[in-house]
Structures are given as C-alpha cells and as structure tokens.
Amino acid sequence: MPLLTRRLRAALLATASATLVAAALPAPEPLGIGDRLFPELGNPGYDVLAYDIAFTYHGSNTKPLDAVTKIRARTTAPLDRINLDFARGTVQGVEVNGQSADFGSKREDLVLQAPRRLPAGAPLNITVRHTSDPSGSGDDGGWVRTADGLAMANQADAAHRVFPGNDHPSDKAYFTFRITAPHRLTAVAAGLSTGKTRHGSSITWTYRTEHPMATELAQVSIGSSAVAHRTGPHGLPVRDVVPAADRKKLEPWLRKTPAQLEWMEQRVGRYPFETYGVLVADSPIGFALETQTLSLFGKSFFTEPAYPEWYVDSVMIHELAHQWFGNSVSPASWSDLWLNEGHASWYEARYAEENGGPTLERRMREAYELSDGWRADGGPPAHPDGPAPGKKLSLFRPVMYDGSALVLYALRQEIGEAAFDRLERTWVRVHRDSTATTADFTRLASGIAGRDLTAFFDGWLHGGKTPPMPGHPDWSSAKPA
Numbered sequence: 001m002p003l004l005t006r007r008l009r010a011a012l013l014a015t016a017s018a019t020l021v022a023a024a025l026p027a028p029e030p031l032g033i034g035d036r037l038f039p040e041l042g043n044p045g046y047d048v049l050a051y052d053i054a055f056t057y058h059g060s061n062t063k064p065l066d067a068v069t070k071i072r073a074r075t076t077a078p079l080d081r082i083n084l085d086f087a088r089g090t091v092q093g094v095e096v097n098g099q100s101a102d103f104g105s106k107r108e109d110l111v112l113q114a115p116r117r118l119p120a121g122a123p124l125n126i127t128v129r130h131t132s133d134p135s136g137s138g139d140d141g142g143w144v145r146t147a148d149g150l151a152m153a154n155q156a157d158a159a160h161r162v163f164p165g166n167d168h169p170s171d172k173a174y175f176t177f178r179i180t181a182p183h184r185l186t187a188v189a190a191g192l193s194t195g196k197t198r199h200g201s202s203i204t205w206t207y208r209t210e211h212p213m214a215t216e217l218a219q220v221s222i223g224s225s226a227v228a229h230r231t232g233p234h235g236l237p238v239r240d241v242v243p244a245a246d247r248k249k250l251e252p253w254l255r256k257t258p259a260q261l262e263w264m265e266q267r268v269g270r271y272p273f274e275t276y277g278v279l280v281a282d283s284p285i286g287f288a289l290e291t292q293t294l295s296l297f298g299k300s301f302f303t304e305p306a307y308p309e310w311y312v313d314s315v316m317i318h319e320l321a322h323q324w325f326g327n328s329v330s331p332a333s334w335s336d337l338w339l340n341e342g343h344a345s346w347y348e349a350r351y352a353e354e355n356g357g358p359t360l361e362r363r364m365r366e367a368y369e370l371s372d373g374w375r376a377d378g379g380p381p382a383h384p385d386g387p388a389p390g391k392k393l394s395l396f397r398p399v400m401y402d403g404s405a406l407v408l409y410a411l412r413q414e415i416g417e418a419a420f421d422r423l424e425r426t427w428v429r430v431h432r433d434s435t436a437t438t439a440d441f442t443r444l445a446s447g448i449a450g451r452d453l454t455a456f457f458d459g460w461l462h463g464g465k466t467p468p469m470p471g472h473p474d475w476s477s478a479k480p481a
Contacts, residue, residue, distance in 0.1 A: 028104035028111035031083045033168060037334040037386050037395065038157050040108065042168030043083040046073045046124055053163050054178040055132060057185070057222050061145045064089070064131035069163045073124040080117050082126065085160035085167035086110040088133045088142065095127040110164050128164045136161065141392065147282035148243065149185060149223030151296060153289050156334060156395060159215035169330045170435050172212035177220055180204040186225040188241045190218055190292050192274050209292070210274040211433050214330050219291035221279055232258040232276065233265055239277040239294075246280070246299065253302050254278055256313065260320055263351065268321075269425050272328035272432055276320070287393075288315060290322030290344070310356035318348035329431040336438050337395070338381035338461070342404025343424075349405060364409045365475055367402040371466040372477040374399035381407055382438045382461035407460045413470035414456060415449040423448045 033042035052070040102113040134143035141158025179187035191209035326340030378397040379385040412420040459467040
C-alpha cells in the first residue's frame, strides 16, 4: 500500500456501539490477541476456517447493505462467549451452532453468548444477520464510495467496519462472497467467479478464493464496471475491473500486467494465487492497496499526467509484489509490516531502475540519508510507533517503505546477491498461504547465509540509529532536525 503523494480513522465515535442491537447479555467486554499496535484487534479462543458473506446492494452507495456473514471455525480454547470484531452496522440476529444466541457490543467488539460452554477443538458455526454501512468517513477505511458504487479498502484494521470476523492477519481463512445488486451493475470480488444468478431485476454474483486470505485483504467492488480478461504466465486468468466509460483509456496500462507478472516470477517464483488483476475505482483515494488477487487503484493514478510512466509502472509492481509479500506470506503481527512494505518497495525500486527511473543505489543512498530521521519520527522498521490518534493510516510511514527496503539492500550487501536471491525465493515458498514473523525471516536468512545474522538484524530492524551500510563506508544519515 504505497502512499502515492511521494510515499504518500478517526477513533470510532463512542456512540457507535449503539448501532448494534443488543440482546440480553451481561457486560460484554472487548478482547484482542495482544497485537502491540492494535491491542483489541483479533480475538482469542478460535480459528476461523472460512467466511461466507452475502451482501445485498440497493443501488445507492449511501444506503446500508443487507448482509449475512457465516463463519466456520474451530475453538482453540474452552469458550462461553465468542468475540467478533465488528463496527458500523446493525445486528439483527445471531446463531451459534444452529441455535439463536444472545449478543451485545462494546467498542468495536460484537460479543456472542454460546448456547453452552464449548470445549477446545469443537466446531464453531456462526451466522450474523446485519447491515453493512458505507456512510462513514473514508479515512476510517472499510467501504470506499466510488462515483458509481463501492469498493473495499480494509487495511489495516477496517474489515470489521464491513463484516464481523476475526480481523487480524494472523487468522487467515477461505472466503465466499455472494453479492446481489441491480442487473445494470457489475459485482466482482477476490477469487474466481463461480457463476451468477438472475432474480427479477437483480443478479447475484458468487466468488470464492482458492487460497486463505487475511480479512484486511478482502475485496468486493460494485459499480458500472467493465471486466477485461486476458491471460498471464502459465495460463493464469487475468481480469481487470475498470469504470466502463474508461476502459479504452486505461487499456494501455492494464495490458502491462502479464509482462509484470513474468518479471516478478523471474525473481521470486511462480505467482501464488488463482487469478490477478487491477481494480480501478473512480474515487479520489490517495493510495493503492494490494487486496488479494485484485489490487485497488484510484483512477487518477493512471490519468494524472504529472506521474511519469516508469513511476506508474513501478507502483503497479509494488502492489503485485505484495501478492507474494504480505498476501501469500502474511504478517503474524502488525509489527511485522516491514516484511510486506519493505519487499514491495524493494521490487518497485528494482523495476523502476530497469524502466527509466532512478538507480537502486541512488534511491537507497537517499533513503539512508533520511533513515535516522524516519526512525526518530516513526520508530525502527520492526518496532514502529503506533498510528497517531485518529489517523490510523499514519502507521504507513516512510520507514515502512524505503526505510524497510533499505534493510533488504543492506542484507544483500552483507550476504551477497546469490544468497539474497535464494532467500527471497525460499521465503515465499516455505511460508506460502501462511503467516510469518520477523524472527522467522532472521532464522531463514541466517541459515542460507551460513552464519548467525541476529546482531545484523537487531541493528537494522530495532535500532534507533541506522547502522553503517555494508560496502558503503562513505554513506551517512543526516541528523534529524
């Protein structure tokens, strides 16, 4: 998710929980899995295996959608209550294992009373009938209103503004989306289409993922869209979703994707999912987002004449690289975000170097000069400061982008290009469809290098000051003002 204005949520209102219709449940309390940056995000005691989410869109992107979210899970500890992350919707009813359940809410948790105490290892099937409200501030994340409908931007902690779930990347699951919308509109979602059914003046579109996905990477788009199909490497289905009126104008950019897929595969191995494509939203969003199998971009990113071609191409690579780094291999905690953004920025920079942009060395030297200032402003790459109050997207600071790519540059300098390339390929292969930590990366790098790199990574990932750059004793980091 790069900030496009050169390395481009207010807190939920205290009354928001009143939008959740509460049944008789005493003193619900929010829980979390203890993420350092988002303490109440995620929930203990169960592992989600699959989501089946049905949305009914009523033709206006300011009206709440009707929704049914079904969750298939397994308990990992004995449970009397089940907490789900959910905000910005009205809950109309809940079932747990086929029985009606009492529920209540506190802050951004929906708390369900199990019909009976559930032992560890028990099946857990939850159905929540609710609305999904797109009318909140766009800065909060979740639904993004476009000129002709809606799209999703759920990073980092906003999927639960759209549907209830376990909203933390450590709990990945399979998804089925069923989107009902007026027949004049097109609905798309992450994964592959399994068909559509017409009901009078509406159509229900169904999509399923073939690989597990973190909630923050879910994507559903509804609008007056055209879907362009083409073929990528190894026969990969590539589909791009764009405003129908802009299809011809955007085609020169969209047709680049198969070659960009080949470029990434040459460096890190085969693309990890069942499909890929670009979703162009007619919305003034100031970012792009690596939603799984369908990366989100604002239309102006492709139509703004001030952006040189190499820059647009390289940001397309950034979001594509995330499909390996961040999507297939997801962070176990939000403090591991540098593994996502550092890698995506690394391949962005390498692609730019080959296609008319600045050299990698120049970009890394400039990053090195700014690195101490970035660390002072936002913390080191693997121990970032939390987001500023009311500005959740402030987590995505320069130290997460070029500041983290700089760590990878230093690592390649330290262990050599051949070992580094082997590390990259091994990392995405070993941890495919799962989550991983900074410690996992450190161990794998040490094993491939044949020596303990703990001290190296401690300095580069956790230090308040930037260590000396291997091979460049003349580089210096400017003191922060």
